[in-house]
Amino acid sequence: MSLVSNLFLIFVALSLLVYYIVPQKLQWIVLLVFSYIYYLAGGPRYVVFILFSTLVTWLMAIFIEKTEEKGNHKGAKKLLITGLILNFGMLGIVKYTNFTIENINALFHLHLRGIELLFPLGISFYTFQSSGYLLDVYWKRCKAEKQPFKYALFVSYFPQILQGPIGRYNRLANQLYEGHKFNGKNIVRGFERILWGFFKKMIIADWAAVFSDTIFNDPETYSGVALIGVLLYSAQLYADFSGGMDVVIGISSMFGIELDENFKRPYFSVSIADFWHRWHITLGTWMKDYVFYPVTLSRWMSKFGKWGKKTFGKKIGRALPIGAANLVVFFVVGVWHGAAWKYIVYGMYNGIIIAFSGIMADNYRTWKKKLHITGKETWYYLFTVIRTFILVIISTYFDCANNVGHAFQMMKQSVTSFVPSQLLLVPAGKLGTSFTPYALAIIIVGCVIQFIVSVLQERGVKIRESLSKLPLPVTVAVYFCLLVSIGLFGSTAVARGFIYAQF
Secondary structure: OOOHHHHHHHHHHHHHHHHOOOOOHHHHHHHHHHHHHHHHHHHHHHHHHHHHHHHHHHHHHHHHHHHOOOOOOOHHHHHHHHHHHHHHHHHHHHHHHHHHHHHHHHOOOOOOOOOOOOOOHHHHHHHHHHHHHHHHHHHOOOOOOOOOHHHHHHEEEOOOOOOHHHHHHHHHHHHHHHHHHHHOOHHHHHHHHHHHHHHHHHHHHHHHHHHHHHHHOOOOOHHHHHHHHHHHHHHHHHHHHHHHHHHHHHHHHHHOOOOOOOOOOOHOOOOOHHHHHEHHHHHHHHHHHHHHHHHOOHHHHHHHHHHHHHHHHHHHHHHHHHHHHHHHHHHHHHHHHHOOHHHHHHHHHHHHHHHHHHOHHHEEEEEOOOOOOOOOOOOHHHHHHHHHHHHHHHHHHHHOOOOHHHHHHHHHHHHHHHHHHHHHHHOOOOOOOHHHHHHHHHHHHHHHHHHHHHHHHHHHOOOOHHHHHHOOOHHHHHHHHHHHHHHHHOOOOOOOOOHHHHH
């Protein structure tokens, strides 16, 4: 059930109706029922996996808490490890078994057959969310939830289950369980956010996908527009994922539940580290809290740091453990994105840049001082934004190409061949190439609108609040034009799901 389908909109409307009709103390039950209906609609077989993840982490959290109360910290740690192995083990078996078999075959020249496995909807997201809860209980950041059905709602809450954001129990649980009175402002705010998400998804992302998919699926025919293809894919990826987040957060707002923001205009980033603070924020903070800090503070990393200080001096020695922890984090990020070497390369590319930047931080400060650069200059800000965007675009080749070799091939074609006219040979929609110029114009106008909105937001302008202060007919006219533009210019070439729903 796609987030932009008519069926899903009817489903949301029905769930809202029932949610606000029942007594507030029963509202969480309504959310749980509709969450499982939504998940069952995606495939009844998938429910086994989310039930397994829910049951394992719920039971282990209770056992951990009781074991800690008895003063048995080692026993609690063993329970934690068991819970994480079971939870991540399920994800690993489902997602990475065939990838492992393929690599064993390639390495040892074997012919082992792959296994036909189900790929449950949203498994990466709810596995990370439930594992984060388990770690929070172990670290005493939150109390274990004793009510299994309430905890099941935390894991399965339907607006966020397919592509996040990855929720934290101490910020989300109470909102899910407490009652909410009907508030017309929440409905309007949610509708506005959903409308903006639909605009980005259907006008920018889906039209850009028509071109990027064609170019990357047939690199020989479209070798002259490889660079344009990756730029279009970047526009598609951002509009697709951020648009999906707008829809998810907008729907949740209608229930009176505020989810964590997941994007903060990442293409205005001044470094790769800043980019990951702005892109998929909840994944980044999950990695920081549950991977980066534990690895950095581990005994073996402490020993590595001492060795680094003795071998390379204090400055580099201090930076080495942080750099190594970043490499671990981004290896996990790459693996999380998919079972393919291109995703691992994608993750390590980002990790290496961030680790190198950390090691060279003192040198950068020295060079800037010698060049009399304070960092506040407009030209320097623009330089860092453009530099970061170029580095991000390079990493995007690994994301959108079929494999690592294909990515390097497309990079080569980007600098050795540039024939923009090939773009007009890409068939767009039912009318084919005759509609291609119009489709490109729609993408450009959509990107310009999104860019203007992003610039205003980056400067601190709150768009929706500003629109609400205008005369009501003007505000209504703006949103009506947005709605009509989706109907008139939204891509109907092919029904497309959300990219991150595949993870």
